[in-house]
Amino acid sequence: MSGERGTSRDVELADLREAAPKERADAARNRAKILDVAARLFARHGVADVSMDQIAGEAGVGKGTLFRRFGDKAGLASALLGAREEDLQGAILGGPPPLGPGVPAGERLIAFVTAYAHFLEANLDLVRLSETASPGARYRTGAYRFWRLHVRILLAEARPDLDADLFAHALLAPLAADLRHATRDEFAAERFAENVARLAGLVLTGS
Structure with missing residues (x-):
């Protein structure tokens, strides 16, 4: 099967995408300003070296407002x-193949793990903060549930003989931000992405 647009699996994935809460126009502008400031400070100084006080001061809002809106720095991340994440999810649901629909499930799986490896590299500090905020935080995020469902669906189609539920977790395990952070000095970005894709290929071929 080639995974055409509009299939039930795409609907299932689309349902997992977290819709942005409706906000008043002024609240939405204020939120966008805070996120823009946080992005600039994180890019300039690194996520670990930026405090919520700095973000609040630069954005011109009270620290209490920042915590009420985002909870903590992990929530802001x-x-x-x-x-x-929405950009990548949109490409999966309706972008060009092989990441999007229109090619066999195995090709889409390899395209996804490669694309996510590059996404992780570009956003490593933010993803790591989000995933390690508390024990098991990674598995509670809507994004992880989306990635896992996508991998599980593709695996079930490409390798119906495998336990797709378990193998989906297994293929996503090397893409954990904490692991990538620990191996960043040892494995360059391209080597990392290529070998994650190779691992997916081994699962698909069974050899």
Whole structure:
């Protein structure tokens, strides 16, 4: 099967995408300003070296407002990641193949793990903060549930003999931000992406 647009699996994936809460126009502008400031400060100084006090001061809002809106720095990181994750999810649901529909499931799986490896590299500090905010935080995020469902659906189609539920977790395990952070000095970005794709290929071929 080639995975055409509009299939039930695409509907299932689309349902997992987290819709942005409706906000008043002024609240939405204020939120966008805070996220823009946070993005600039994180890019300039690194996520670990930027405090919520700095973000609040630069954005011209009270620290209490910042915490009420985002909870903590991990919540702010998750909010920043949201739009970037939506871009990748949109490409999966309706973009050109092989990431999007229109090619066999195995090709889409390899395209996805490669694309996510590059996404992780570009957003590593934010993803790591989001995934390690508390024990098991990675698995509770809507984004992880989306990635896992996508991988599970593709695996079930390409390798119906495998336990797709378990193998989906297994293929996503090397893409954990904490693991990538620990191996960043040892494995360059391209080597990392290529070998994650190779691992997916081994699962698909069974050899």
